[in-house]
Amino acid sequence: MYKYDSYDQTIVDTRVEEFREQVERRLSGELSEDQFKPLRLMNGLYLQLHAYMLRVAIPYGTLDARQMRMLAHVARTYDKGYGHFTTRQNIQFNWIELKDTPDILAELATVEMHAIQTSGNCIRNISSDQFAGAAADEVTDPRPWAELLRQWSTFHPEFSYLPRKFKICVIAADEDRAAMRLHDIGIQLTRNEAGDVGAAVYVGGGMGRTPMIAPLIKDFVPIDDLLSYVEACLRVYNRYGRRDNIYKARIKILIHEIGADSYRQQVEDEWAHVKTLGLDPPRAEFERIAGFFAPPAYDSAAPDTIDRSDPDFALWVDQNVKPHKQPGYAIATISLKPVGGIPGDATAAQIDLMADLAERYSFDELRVTHAQNIVLPYVRKADLHALWQALDGAGLATANLDLISDIIACPGLDYCSLANARSIPLAQKIANRFASMERQRDLGELKLKISGCINACGHHHAGHIGILGVDKRGAENYQLLLGGSGAEDASLGNITGPGFDEDGIVDAIERTVETYRAVRTDGERFLDTYRRVGIAPFKEAIYG
Amino acid sequence: MADPLRYRTDAAHEEPAVTLDAFLGQTNATAVRLESDEDARALIPHLDRLALIEVSFPGFRDGRGYSAGRILREAGYTGELRAQGDVLVDQIALMRRCGFDSLVPDKPLDAAAVARALSRYDAVYQKAADGRPPIWALRHG
Amino acid sequence: MKIATGSDLATGDVVWWDGEGWSRHIEAAVDVGDAGTGLIAREEAALRVNVPYVIDAEPSPDGPRPAHIKDRIRARGPTVGDDLGIKPASAGAGSWVI
Numbered sequence: 001m002y003k004y005d006s007y008d009q010t011i012v013d014t015r016v017e018e019f020r021e022q023v024e025r026r027l028s029g030e031l032s033e034d035q036f037k038p039l040r041l042m043n044g045l046y047l048q049l050h051a052y053m054l055r056v057a058i059p060y061g062t063l064d065a066r067q068m069r070m071l072a073h074v075a076r077t078y079d080k081g082y083g084h085f086t087t088r089q090n091i092q093f094n095w096i097e098l099k100d101t102p103d104i105l106a107e108l109a110t111v112e113m114h115a116i117q118t119s120g121n122c123i124r125n126i127s128s129d130q131f132a133g134a135a136a137d138e139v140t141d142p143r144p145w146a147e148l149l150r151q152w153s154t155f156h157p158e159f160s161y162l163p164r165k166f167k168i169c170v171i172a173a174d175e176d177r178a179a180m181r182l183h184d185i186g187i188q189l190t191r192n193e194a195g196d197v198g199a200a201v202y203v204g205g206g207m208g209r210t211p212m213i214a215p216l217i218k219d220f221v222p223i224d225d226l227l228s229y230v231e232a233c234l235r236v237y238n239r240y241g242r243r244d245n246i247y248k249a250r251i252k253i254l255i256h257e258i259g260a261d262s263y264r265q266q267v268e269d270e271w272a273h274v275k276t277l278g279l280d281p282p283r284a285e286f287e288r289i290a291g292f293f294a295p296p297a298y299d300s301a302a303p304d305t306i307d308r309s310d311p312d313f314a315l316w317v318d319q320n321v322k323p324h325k326q327p328g329y330a331i332a333t334i335s336l337k338p339v340g341g342i343p344g345d346a347t348a349a350q351i352d353l354m355a356d357l358a359e360r361y362s363f364d365e366l367r368v369t370h371a372q373n374i375v376l377p378y379v380r381k382a383d384l385h386a387l388w389q390a391l392d393g394a395g396l397a398t399a400n401l402d403l404i405s406d407i408i409a410c411p412g413l414d415y416c417s418l419a420n421a422r423s424i425p426l427a428q429k430i431a432n433r434f435a436s437m438e439r440q441r442d443l444g445e446l447k448l449k450i451s452g453c454i455n456a457c458g459h460h461h462a463g464h465i466g467i468l469g470v471d472k473r474g475a476e477n478y479q480l481l482l483g484g485s486g487a488e489d490a491s492l493g494n495i496t497g498p499g500f501d502e503d504g505i506v507d508a509i510e511r512t513v514e515t516y517r518a519v520r521t522d523g524e525r526f527l528d529t530y531r532r533v534g535i536a537p538f539k540e541a542i543y544g
Numbered sequence: 545m546a547d548p549l550r551y552r553t554d555a556a557h558e559e560p561a562v563t564l565d566a567f568l569g570q571t572n573a574t575a576v577r578l579e580s581d582e583d584a585r586a587l588i589p590h591l592d593r594l595a596l597i598e599v600s601f602p603g604f605r606d607g608r609g610y611s612a613g614r615i616l617r618e619a620g621y622t623g624e625l626r627a628q629g630d631v632l633v634d635q636i637a638l639m640r641r642c643g644f645d646s647l648v649p650d651k652p653l654d655a656a657a658v659a660r661a662l663s664r665y666d667a668v669y670q671k672a673a674d675g676r677p678p679i680w681a682l683r684h685g
Numbered sequence: 686m687k688i689a690t691g692s693d694l695a696t697g698d699v700v701w702w703d704g705e706g707w708s709r710h711i712e713a714a715v716d717v718g719d720a721g722t723g724l725i726a727r728e729e730a731a732l733r734v735n736v737p738y739v740i741d742a743e744p745s746p747d748g749p750r751p752a753h754i755k756d757r758i759r760a761r762g763p764t765v766g767d768d769l770g771i772k773p774a775s776a777g778a779g780s781w782v783i
Binding site for chain 2: 005007008010011014018022035038039121151152154155156157158159160161162163235238239243273277278279281282284285288
Binding site for chain 1: 692694695696697698699729732735736752753754755758759762763764765766768769
């Protein structure tokens, strides 16, 4: 894992003191809320329905036990004993007091964490593949490039007042576990025929009220030129992205309006200039950073078999454990989706326990996934049973990864000032309706995603089944979407028709999945059945 | 208009800035004002006879002027580059990094706060238009 | 009736205008009639409240009930997690909010 040097540490420490002064200026009245708002947002601090909310960055979703324990400490000391892991691989605390935030940020800085640029119209936390460094199918570890981008984007002088927020994702495998093409810039590291690493760059994806899948803008950027190419992408956006309408200000709208070819040409022209400015760090800097992401000290004698004699354990292995590039090891996903629970929430005690288990079983490393779960990336197969037992004792062994109850849900109207409808109670009702694990396994991979408003933090456009909460004459109403995907087969869901109330939408989902069961072929996923038969049989079953 | 905060040693330019259209239509002006939606590159053929370019920041959220500043400096402009408008103390360090060497805020800024804002960060991660070496260059001396 | 609400500047707590100051309990909220706009401007300027606004509400035996669900949730806390609101959820809290 990356470790700060004195430069990194000084920047984060300085930021804490800068924000401390800004908070003092706000509390004394020197700053109005209008003036303070962009400053607090640049430090991840929102004013939500019940309190301030602090979003802490977890760069590319990677953290160690010491950092995880600090999150538990913040939850316990400054919040109400829990935190919420988000679809941006960050964590949010829901009950923060403004006057405490400088102290919280100071504590986070002691473990190399911050809330810089977790909101605001700037380059946000860089996201990545939660299996980076461990996945059997990756070309290279994407995290050194993500870290390089993190540093480049921090306080970028030209790109701190963009037309709108800007999200970058870096992956390095053909299987897309990070919704790469639904980012403003999605980068897939690849190798060309000569064996050199480079980047395929997709620009202009996103969710929100106008969802778009990013088109490929350049198929191979030599890796040493990546930052200058991204700089050119951003400069064209900063100059020409729309600023007249907040709903049309994301880069996806610019690219949609001028066309991918025109945008590509403008970026090429800008890049030809920008490349001459010496903005790209030398290879030595990449190698310095990459050194922090060297493989852990694997036990080469670790047995490559799993004792499956405990049937409940075997079910968890089948669902939540994935292949590893290192023989004898596996990648274990800890579900934060217990049936009836709050998707993505973890108590301080659970966070501490996961930290302990990471230390004991996963070379002191954890990952946060965009599906709001936690990954232990380096577990000896021989340790899986002990790990599972420890998780089970803390309510963390739900064997539902990628099943219908592994629901992505935004905080919704229970917490969020932008929301139109509640997401969490609906997630709970759906999970309870499908509580039978046998039934869930029969339904197979089924990604259900709920957003409480059109901003789509719950990724509803990318759900195999998506739900969008809207306000219908003062009452909560839920629209149903089918056929979305955030994976390598990215697609946007289609709305089935008129919306439902809270009980009606649960019934509609049940009819949807029963239709799937009736028409699927052997081994066919819900998404593939939908793509084969189209929306008509589902509409017929739901509204017919 | 208040006196600009200047970070140059030459004398302040006296000639009023003309609009971009007026500048491109006449040959003798030496000061021009660029609105945030105007293309800084239109000035590149004329930089050698410009002594002042004033870039408008109509609202602090409008960040186009940061790109304009860098583009002009990258093209070799060495005259006065002025940020005018909704220029707030929390943004001036970014403006200085993008090549602005004079500031004309709509509302006066506290001198001590300005000094603190400009000296706060010892080091920066990126190469920009102010000549500061990025941290990666310091690391690899 | 019309009631005024906002957030406490330092803590972010939800607060309601009780006629003299800002209370954390909606039961104390009073009808501000047509005086809301001036009231919230004065109070915000004096740093006694953050982002205040005036809402419609109906009087009820349990105190004012805001017309919009968002403000009812603000008054009672999240509908998930009974221990998170300003006071322990009562049996009738669910039907009050929804």
